[in-house]
Amino acid sequence: MTERSEIEPVARVINGKAIAARLTGEIGKAVATLRSVHGVQPGLAVILMGDDPASQVYVRNKARQTVAAGMQSFDHNLDGSAPESELLDLISRLNSDPSAHGILVQLPLPDHINVNLVMEAIDPAKDVDGFHPVNVGRLATGEAGLVPGTPLGCIILAKDVTPDLTGHEAVVIGRSNIVGKPVAQLLLAENCTVTIAHSRTRDLPGVVRRADLLIAAAGVPELVQGDWVKPGAIVIDVGINRVPAPERGEGKTKLVGDVAFDSVSQVAGAITPVPGGVGPMTIACLMRNTVQAACSIHGIDYVEPIVDSEKAV
Numbered sequence: 001m002t003e004r005s006e007i008e009p010v011a012r013v014i015n016g017k018a019i020a021a022r023l024t025g026e027i028g029k030a031v032a033t034l035r036s037v038h039g040v041q042p043g044l045a046v047i048l049m050g051d052d053p054a055s056q057v058y059v060r061n062k063a064r065q066t067v068a069a070g071m072q073s074f075d076h077n078l079d080g081s082a083p084e085s086e087l088l089d090l091i092s093r094l095n096s097d098p099s100a101h102g103i104l105v106q107l108p109l110p111d112h113i114n115v116n117l118v119m120e121a122i123d124p125a126k127d128v129d130g131f132h133p134v135n136v137g138r139l140a141t142g143e144a145g146l147v148p149g150t151p152l153g154c155i156i157l158a159k160d161v162t163p164d165l166t167g168h169e170a171v172v173i174g175r176s177n178i179v180g181k182p183v184a185q186l187l188l189a190e191n192c193t194v195t196i197a198h199s200r201t202r203d204l205p206g207v208v209r210r211a212d213l214l215i216a217a218a219g220v221p222e223l224v225q226g227d228w229v230k231p232g233a234i235v236i237d238v239g240i241n242r243v244p245a246p247e248r249g250e251g252k253t254k255l256v257g258d259v260a261f262d263s264v265s266q267v268a269g270a271i272t273p274v275p276g277g278v279g280p281m282t283i284a285c286l287m288r289n290t291v292q293a294a295c296s297i298h299g300i301d302y303v304e305p306i307v308d309s310e311k312a313v
């Protein structure tokens, strides 16, 4: 369901949902080949601790799409008050379970859990979220490894508009370990000139105006305004923010990104919507990573699925 107003965008609206569906379709074919030719069925284990409703929805979607792609899905639910040692024991068991090629611990974790310790407990070969320091290091040094899904999804969407990003001025808003920093590394690998802006950046609009490619991942509703954006720029909006929508009725809410869609879509060359942009790519890239992990564990060459470009009309 679209949650935007009636203003017609000038920019091409990048259909993340359609691109993710095509990627998932290609992954399904790769899984079928792995099963029939190599006798390997990739498996993804997802650990959910506690009963956060948003996390429960994410975990359900991941399980559904994993099974739809022909893979095995293993769900593990731990009580929100379970000791850290219980979570670490479970990870240790999954590390040595040959049917689990990918292990994902749904974030956020309860306050009494040391997130870094948990990430470091996952076997880097099964770290399909790409948060283990070994995979972070591989990304930074340009070695092959597992790359976080959301940043990877951002790059696939940007390259759907411009397959060669070489020489682009790229600006990333946000320096988190899960989005901002890894997406900046991926942009460097694509030969972009990269600036990372954050909450202490001076003159954010001035920095953003330099961008041929903007990745907004600040978690601030509609932070980026139309007059901040270079005409023709590619704008990838990672933000997912739930805000009040009194125009829809009392107590109603809606999702918005970190980009003011109506004004920016009048200036940009291409833009991702929220919802329906980066969000669907995150799970598709997780599926991709699970296949990559299964191939690597079994010594099978991983072939990157080709996703046909969706051209602007």
Ligand code: NAD
Binding pocket: 150, 173, 174, 175, 176, 177, 178, 179, 180, 197, 198, 199, 200, 201, 204, 217, 218, 219, 220, 223, 238, 239, 240, 241, 278, 279, 282
């Ligand atoms: P975070 O809170 O960990 O990091 C936010 C970053 O933005 C920080 O580095 C901070 O310095 C910067 N920032 C905050 N306010 C700013 C401002 N006013 N100006 C400039 N920089 C500012 O958040 P995160 O985990 O990186 O997530 C960012 C957003 O992306 C959130 O809205 C989150 O919900 C969304 N997200 C979406 C997906 C997806 O699948 N689409 C996945 C992960 C995160």
